[in-house]
Amino acid sequence: MFSLVRSMWLIFLHMFHKRETYQYPEQKAPLPARWRGRIALTRDPDGGERCVGCYLCAAACPVDCISLQSTEDESGRRYPEFFRINFSRCIFCGFCEEACPTYAIQLLPDFEMAEYSRQQLVYEKEDLLINSQGKYPGYNYYKIAGMAIQGKDKGDAKNEEPPVDVKSLLP
Amino acid sequence: MTNFWWIIGGVLFALLNTAAGLIWVERRMLALWQDRYGPNRAGPFGLLVVLADTLKLFFKEDWIPPFADKIVFVFAPAVVMLSVLMSFVVMPFGPHIIVADLNIGLLFFLAMSSLGVYSVVLGGWASNNKYALLGAMRGASQMISYEVFMGLALMGVVVLSGSFNLREIVEAQRTIWFIVPQFLGFLIFLVAGVAETHRLPFDIPEAESELVAGFHSEYSGMKFGMFFIGEYLGITLISGMLVTLYFGGWLGPAFLPPVIWFAIKTFCFILLFILFRASMPRPRYDQLMEYGWKVLFPLSILNLLVTAAIKLWLNT
Numbered sequence: 188m189f190s191l192v193r194s195m196w197l198i199f200l201h202m203f204h205k206r207e208t209y210q211y212p213e214q215k216a217p218l219p220a221r222w223r224g225r226i227a228l229t230r231d232p233d234g235g236e237r238c239v240g241c242y243l244c245a246a247a248c249p250v251d252c253i254s255l256q257s258t259e260d261e262s263g264r265r266y267p268e269f270f271r272i273n274f275s276r277c278i279f280c281g282f283c284e285e286a287c288p289t290y291a292i293q294l295l296p297d298f299e300m301a302e303y304s305r306q307q308l309v310y311e312k313e314d315l316l317i318n319s320q321g322k323y324p325g326y327n328y329y330k331i332a333g334m335a336i337q338g339k340d341k342g343d344a345k346n347e348e349p350p351v352d353v354k355s356l357l358p
Numbered sequence: 359m360t361n362f363w364w365i366i367g368g369v370l371f372a373l374l375n376t377a378a379g380l381i382w383v384e385r386r387m388l389a390l391w392q393d394r395y396g397p398n399r400a401g402p403f404g405l406l407v408v409l410a411d412t413l414k415l416f417f418k419e420d421w422i423p424p425f426a427d428k429i430v431f432v433f434a435p436a437v438v439m440l441s442v443l444m445s446f447v448v449m450p451f452g453p454h455i456i457v458a459d460l461n462i463g464l465l466f467f468l469a470m471s472s473l474g475v476y477s478v479v480l481g482g483w484a485s486n487n488k489y490a491l492l493g494a495m496r497g498a499s500q501m502i503s504y505e506v507f508m509g510l511a512l513m514g515v516v517v518l519s520g521s522f523n524l525r526e527i528v529e530a531q532r533t534i535w536f537i538v539p540q541f542l543g544f545l546i547f548l549v550a551g552v553a554e555t556h557r558l559p560f561d562i563p564e565a566e567s568e569l570v571a572g573f574h575s576e577y578s579g580m581k582f583g584m585f586f587i588g589e590y591l592g593i594t595l596i597s598g599m600l601v602t603l604y605f606g607g608w609l610g611p612a613f614l615p616p617v618i619w620f621a622i623k624t625f626c627f628i629l630l631f632i633l634f635r636a637s638m639p640r641p642r643y644d645q646l647m648e649y650g651w652k653v654l655f656p657l658s659i660l661n662l663l664v665t666a667a668i669k670l671w672l673n674t
Contacts, residue, residue, distance in 0.1 A: 191637075191638060194637050194638075195633055195634070195637045195638070197637075198391050198633065198636050198637040199391065199633060199637075201390070201391045201392065201393055202390045202391060204393050205393070206393055206394060206395055207393045207394065208393075208394050208395050210395070
């Protein structure tokens, strides 16, 4: 019986405690840096697209909300012809970010993407591309990978040995 | 005669507005006690949430389940409103602000609050739903058994004041409020009152964590709204009765009008009811009955006998 009265008193005192509420639209909640929010396509340090259209994100996506078509430009670099994410399906699991071999697709700490119509939630490539390197500044896939493109032959990449003629190694 | 209609209109206006305002008060106070803000967006201090809630209730689909007993289903929510509003008839809000100055006012109040049981029972029965029926059964037994010692606890006040007339009971408290000589009776009436309005912690007829929503599971729209408003009116009624019977009703220092004193005291008790809700766990059903019959019932009889004995002893 006494404990009931005591708990009533303690709860009454809560009236004078600090509020836990964030008054949301005016006062934003602090989001952690790794918050999985809006998906974006990042760019490399030179401003080019990082995405190479490998389809790994689309394959990893558990709700099949990513669709893209890869193509190649005249310099031999692959890029997505279109890249479409249906955010009305997306569950923000971050598997696409994990699957991406070139750090192109990244989830940002931003969740304010409400729309009045579902069609508005389908983001095209120009909506997804941002002018930023995201979480991996300085990373440039074509500068590191051993793939030959125009202006950069095999063996020219960073930390890459020149190619070996395997036939010369025959005994 | 015109004065009479003014009183009825005024009381109805004040009561229905209080009941609606309590939506806001309760949500705001619960939030305060849970370190939140509560509704604070619509209008000043979120007061317009009342309007929003009411509009929502009005425009919701008013659905009667095909398996329900239709006439009784529609009738049940009206009973709770009617019985609670009728109880206010005998409540003295001020020296002359009383709708009907009955000489059996207290008995009338008890009778009307007993009729409130019908809304729970009929509502649960007519819903033709397991959970609703379980809730109605619990509600019936809870309210009927708590009715017993609610009445018995009040008899102490009747013995002291020598009248069933609520106006005279208030007048009898000019020297001392009955909370002092009748403290035990006050506690019993408070507990019984909470059980009578089936508010938390004694909300086992609706017990949303076990019985969906108990006796009003099947209700929607304004029919649910009637139960809702009936519950808030019930809180106001019990708070008003506590004030009238134990805290001197409209009596108070003369710098405020009597009606304001009554309103302030009643509001304090309404807040206490909300604090109960914020802090207490719900007892098990059998615990509630056991507590009622084995503890409160003997205590209320003891209270009555001792009060009567002292009264007799002082008179001789």
